Structures are given as C-alpha cells and as structure tokens.
Amino acid sequence: FKTDVKVGGSGLEPPPFAFAFDIDGVLLHVAKPIPGAAEVLRFLNDYNIPFILLTNGGGKHERDRVRDLSEKLGVQLSTDNFVQSHTPFQELLEGPDSLRDKTVLVTGSDYEKCRSIFKEYGFQNVVTPADIFAADPTIFPFQSASSYPHPSQPLPKPLYNKPTLDRASLPSHLKIDAIFVLNDPRDWALDTQIITDLLLSHAGYLGTYSPLNGKGNGDNGGGWQQDGQPRLYFSNADLLWSAGYHLPRLGQGAFQAALAGLWRRITGGAAELRRTSIGKPFAETYRFAERVLAAHRREVLRAMGHHVLHYQHHHQHRQDPPADLAPDGGSGGGGDKGGEAALRRVYMIGDNPESDVAGANGYASPEGTEWVPVLVRTGVWSEARGGKLEGRFEPRTVADDVTAAVRWALRREG
Numbered sequence: 307f308k309t310d311v312k313v314g315g316s317g318l319e320p321p322p323f324a325f326a327f328d329i330d331g332v333l334l335h336v337a338k339p340i341p342g343a344a345e346v347l348r349f350l351n352d353y354n355i356p357f358i359l360l361t362n363g364g365g366k367h368e369r370d371r372v373r374d375l376s377e378k379l380g381v382q383l384s385t386d387n388f389v390q391s392h393t394p395f396q397e398l399l400e401g402p403d404s405l406r407d408k409t410v411l412v413t414g415s416d417y418e419k420c421r422s423i424f425k426e427y428g429f430q431n432v433v434t435p436a437d438i439f440a441a442d443p444t445i446f447p448f449q450s451a452s453s454y455p456h457p458s459q460p461l462p463k464p465l466y467n468k469p470t471l472d473r474a475s476l477p478s479h480l481k482i483d484a485i486f487v488l489n490d491p492r493d494w495a496l497d498t499q500i501i502t503d504l505l506l507s508h509a510g511y512l513g514t515y516s517p518l519n520g521k522g523n524g525d526n527g528g529g530w531q532q533d534g535q536p537r538l539y540f541s542n543a544d545l546l547w548s549a550g551y552h553l554p555r556l557g558q559g560a561f562q563a564a565l566a567g568l569w570r571r572i573t574g575g576a577a578e579l580r581r582t583s584i585g586k587p588f589a590e591t592y593r594f595a596e597r598v599l600a601a602h603r604r605e606v607l608r609a610m611g612h613h614v615l616h617y618q619h620h621h622q623h624r625q626d627p628p629a630d631l632a633p634d635g636g637s638g639g640g641g642d643k644g645g646e647a648a649l650r651r652v653y654m655i656g657d658n659p660e661s662d663v664a665g666a667n668g669y670a671s672p673e674g675t676e677w678v679p680v681l682v683r684t685g686v687w688s689e690a691r692g693g694k695l696e697g698r699f700e701p702r703t704v705a706d707d708v709t710a711a712v713r714w715a716l717r718r719e720g
C-alpha cells in the first residue's frame with residue numbers, strides 16, 4: 307500500500323485521527339482477504355496510525371477470532387484493537403443486575419462455542435438449546451435425539467413437565483434468566499421453539515406457560531401478559547451481510563425478524579417482541595468501541611514516546627499522567643510532548659449503510675470525537691442494488707475499496 311500522501315508529518319506529533327474498520331465486506335469475504343486490505347493494515351501499523359476492527363460478526367472468543375484474522379490478513383492484531391458483536395455483553399457481568407450467577411441460554415452457529423465464549427467471559431451457568439433437547443427430546447418433535455452433538459454438560463436442574471403450574475415444585479426446575487443470540491443461529495427451528503417457550507413461560511421456567519390475560523390462546527387474538535420472562539438479547543441486527551456469494555446473505559437480523567413475526571402470530575398480534583439489540587448501528591456499541599480505540603491509541607502513542615492525557619469525561623477534568631511518565635518529569639497536568647493529542651476524528655470504513663454509516667452518523671461521542679463514515683463498494687451496498695444514501699445512511703464519501711477509503715482519509719488529514 308503506497309500512498310502519495312505524507313503521513314502525519316515527520317511523525318513527531320501524534321495523529322489526531324484513527325480508523326475503525328468493519329470486517330465483512332471491507333477486509334474479508336468470509337475467509338478471503340479483499341485485495342489491498344492486508345497492505346492497508348500493515349501500512350497503518352508501520353506508521354503508528356491507530357485503528358480498531360469493529361465487526362457485527364461473532365461466534366468465536368475474541369482471542370480466537372483475532373488469531374484467525376492476524377493469520378488471514380498477515381498483520382499483527384490484538385484483542386486490544388478488536389470489538390465484535392457480543393464483546394460488550396461482558397458488561398452485563400457487573401453491576402446490580404449482574405447476570406454472572408444467573409442462568410443464561412446462548413445460541414449461535416455452534417452451541418458449544420457459544421457456551422465456551424460465555425463461560426470464558428465469566429457467566430457461571432450457561433445453557434444451550436442442545437442441552438434442553440438432550441434433557442427432553444419431546445420438546446422438539448422434528449429431530450431424533452442423535453441429531454445433535456451430545457452437550458458437554460447436562461442440565462443442572464430438570465425441565466418442568468406438568469400441564470398446570472405447580473408453584474411449590476418450581477424452584478427445583480430449570481429457570482432461564484436471560485437469552486443471548488451471539489451470531490447467526492444455524493438451527494432456527496429448534497432455537498425459535500425454545501426461545502418462544504421461554505418467552506411464554508412463567509418467569510423463565512422452561513415447560514411452564516404464562517396464563518393469558520386474553521380470551522383463550524394467542525391464535526384468536528387473546529392478549530398475553532408479561533410474567534417475569536427472561537430478557538432477550540441480540541448481538542447484531544444486520545438483515546444482510548457480504549459473504550463470498552455475489553449477493554448479500556441473510557444475517558442475524560433476519561433471524562430476529564423471523565422470530566418477531568412468529569411472536570406477533572403466537573400472541574395474536576398482541577405483543578411486539580421485546581428485545582435488546584446491540585452491535586452497529588447502536589450507540590452502546592460505538593461508545594464501547596470508542597473506549598477500546600482510545601485505550602489502544604494511548605498505548606500506540608505511548609510506544610512512540612507521546613503521552614496522551616486520559617480524559618475522564620465523567621469527571622470533566624484531565625487525569626494527570628502518572629508522574630513517572632509525565633514528559634516534564636512529573637509536575638503532572640502538563641501537556642504531552644506532541645502538544646494536544648486528543649482523538650478528534652475516527653474514520654469508520656464500512657460496507658453497510660444501515661450499520662456502519664448510520665451508526666457513525668448517529669453516534670454523539672461524549673469526548674467530542676467525530677466519527678466519519680466512509681462507504682466502500684466491496685460489500686452489501688452497491689449503486690445497482692443499494693438503497694438511497696440519504697439522511698443517516700449518507701456517508702462522507704463512497705470509495706471503491708478499503709485502499710481508496712484510507713487514501714481519501716489520509717489526503718483529507720493532509
């Protein structure tokens with residue numbers, strides 16, 4: 307990747323900008339690097355221009371996905387500059403509503419991989435649809451028990467199996483407190499059966515049924531009441547994504563839309579599917595990504611001998627650099643070698659107007675950092691197929707590919 311643009315002057319002052327790269331449709335088509343992608347990342351590494359990878363993908367632990375990406379792209383990456391769809395779910399382990407010791411159901415492309423991701427995150431009780439099927443194959447009459455790999459851990463408690471609610475025996479049965487979709491489910495049929503069972507249950511006890519407050523069952527318009535059901539979390543709302551096929555493929559957002567349609571039918575149109583969705587374009591994910599990028603950038607610049615002051619925006623003051631690192635010998639509060647080193651702009655290079663462009667346009671950074679969306683033609687969007695690039699879907703520019711996108715940004719930064 308050779309650029310005709312001077313990069314960051316003589317490199318003495320830290321660049322006030324950084325990059326966030328989407329993966330699918332920008333850097334890779336599934337496992338195949340997109341031409342130029344590896345060279346661009348190596349170039350930015352060589353010139354110490356900070357970047358993160360910000361993907362709606364998932365299904366592997368960050369450490370494993372980063373190792374794969376480093377190999378595929380031939381560039382040194384780390385979990386310090388990598389955010390994938392479900393990375394922010396780790397924040398649910400903390401705080402007053404911590405799910406650490408609760409029981410959660412996870413699903414995605416590989417049940418055991420999803421379980422191991424959440425166990426490594428720190429969730430103590432992680433259940434998969436295959437565990438439930440193994441415990442009672444009659445819950446899903448379309449498959450033989452042999453059709454699922456035997457789960458690595460049997461369920462800790464039995465499934466409730468009485469037609470009417472027996473409150474006295476409830477505590478001895480399995481209760482699911484939250485449901486997580488980590489990446490594109492493979493078995494939509496089993497997953498939708500189990501998830502709808504849980505959303506219709508009494509307080510997350512699988513096998514119970516919440517009394518309808520309407521007349522009869524959901525089919526004839528009976529209402530349906532909330533009864534302490536588990537919260538439902540999706541890690542990614544992408545309806546489409548760019549894989550190896552020449553047309554976009556259905557993503558996790560398609561599974562969510564199918565489930566929402568099924569839910570409307572089951573509840574007789576009475577209830578919209580209540581769920582929390584993260585990933586791009588949602589602000590939580592951009593906020594999380596900005597924090598990861600800022601921390602990573604501080605390390606990159608520190609390695610260059612610059613000291614970036616760490617804003618604690620919620621205290622509205624600068625946190626003075628540790629004395630041993632302050633450039634002027636520890637008087638604290640002083641500027642850093644390279645003058646003001648705040649991060650002013652992040653170029654969000656993406657292929658999906660609905661997630662990469664809309665997210666950057668809609669994100670109001672508490673640090674005042676401007677997120678500048680750049681749309682590439684190597685993914686979901688194209689002039690022929692793509693929708694109008696108006697409003698929140700309007701990028702700052704459209705570039706043929708990631709190389710052209712980075713060159714445009716560097717030229718703009720002069």
Ligand code: G3P
Pocket residue numbers: 328329330331360361362363364489490542544546547548557558658
């Ligand atoms: O499942 C991955 C897909 O939703 C898109 O991922 O990397 O383009 O945000 P990405």
Ligand code: MG
Pocket residue numbers: 328329330331332547548656657658685
């Ligand atoms: Mg993409």
